Amino acid sequence: MSVVIHSRRLYTALALSVSTLMSLPGAQAETSIRPPAQSHKDWLKLKSNELLRGEIKTLYDDKLEFDSDELDTVMIDWEDVKLLQSAGTVSIGFTDLSTRSGKLLVEDGRSYLDGVEFDPGQIMTIIAGEQSEANYWSAKISLGANIRSGNTDQIDYSARAKTTRRTTESRFNADYLGNYTKSDGTSTVNNHRVNSNFDWFISKQFYVRPVFAELYKDPFLNIDYKATLGAGLGYNIIDSKKTEWSISGGPAYTYTRFDQVETGAKPHDGSASVVLETVFDTELSGDVDFTTKYQLQYSSEDSGGYSHHAIASLSVDLTDIFDLDLSVVWDHTGNPQAGSNGIMPDKNDYQFIIGFGIDL
Template structure:
């Protein structure tokens, strides 16, 4: 009896051990044959695969100087080095520019170090290493544009009645070979005398700038048009119009830092509000304009910007005219941000009015505003 039980136990143990080893062996074989799944690409997203085997879906914004701006569906805006991209697939036509000046467009695919454009059923291959820039195709005109609107308001009631506002807005169109920008700023301030109810304006100015840049290599660009319109009652300027061209150079252009300078000839026409009997109410001048723009990404949510330009013209038109702007842009949500901006303007030789009053040379203001990006 005991021998029978022992034999039965031995059979059961042998069976269990055999089952366990066969299961383990099957698992090992199954693991060795496992393959990574191929993602299903939905046509409403652009897709990129990183060299770490991670996939991101979202929207291609642009690529320049080997940096791709990608608006991830989950991670928001990302700047990715091209060397970290193993594969890319676009949902719509993209425009590319190569170092030799070639410009082409189509559905973009990057894989195994090869760049391909597919359009009308025809695939054209390019060397990935010769890629200069990527932008949305002209077929997707809306994707080429972005912009912003900022508004800062100060209201005071009680012992002092005061109303101040600063409004700014801008749009930009960026393609694989060019950039068009328009920016507008308006500043107004007034207060009301409690005894007389008389309202006094203490600031009233506006500035419109526009430029068109053509990029012909990663470092150098040609500013084919540089325009500025400015009006400021307290500088005795009814309007000032500036036209110019310039050559620009990217000193630094990385994922977190951008710094460029530009220099070129210009022409300026100024119309004054009030002048003395022996003075002309308008002046024209040829000159030279020097400008620089610097941007630094402090964190993923905070950007620091500095912009400065000086117009060197004759004394009758104002002499050297300086404009300086710097500040922080703090992301609040995907599209809204908080802006802290400091402005400084200086006119070396402001125009005296008919009463003998000369405007102050310097003008400063600090603005806190809420912005919306689109």
């Protein structure tokens, strides 16, 4: 009997203690705290109940960029946001490809623009302020170099650059990849590739590519320059919070001018071609991204026949704007053309590139 009585007394004491603690001032502050309704600052509250004051920058690919007054710029997964309140006007791109502007409030699964409720699942992008040209652009530059002096004087240089203009309706991409090596005064590597395309979205998944172009130069492959111009279609196979996978392609025209040719051989060639491309991008962790791109081209045998350009990259965030980039590149030309000395270039070129990137 005494055990039962003591147990009841213990239970009652514990219940009173918990009740007393919950009634103390500030005991529920963690869950009840919220930003002021009127403020000259934007507010962000996470599902962990951490509250930040600062400035909304952008929401893109389900990543919210927020400039905190205390923590500087932070990148937050959109799924971790419990509350987002803008002090001024923001521009929202919706999944139906429309755009609206106003004061935004997102809280506990509900969202309002200038007080009018809408489905938060329709939000695709957020840009601070009214829509302006500067808000559409992003860029990244990655550089690598190796300089040696002594018994061998050598310089190795590699560069990658990417710029994108993205709105809810369209997307423009331009990429550059270049490598240069000079050893004891003699150039041994010198190749450059520029790709560009413009996409117009019919839906979130399907897009028309009115134009795409590529310019490639590699004298060691006996290519003074190779230019390709075409048009096609594209489709986003996966477009999730952490992974994107798209495929595109279409007909094109390819013009190749050779660096050197044997006596009697044509110095250039032009032909119809077909270009197919797939791009896969996934977030392995909060600081590591993995991207692959594979582009194949069928053209005339004189222009190289079947060729492809494949690149796989691992990008590790060092700071908010600096990255460590590791890339493997594989270029293949099915039917390379011999130079004036009769030597046939290799069909395959492989590169491993280490660079430090800057996000702009």
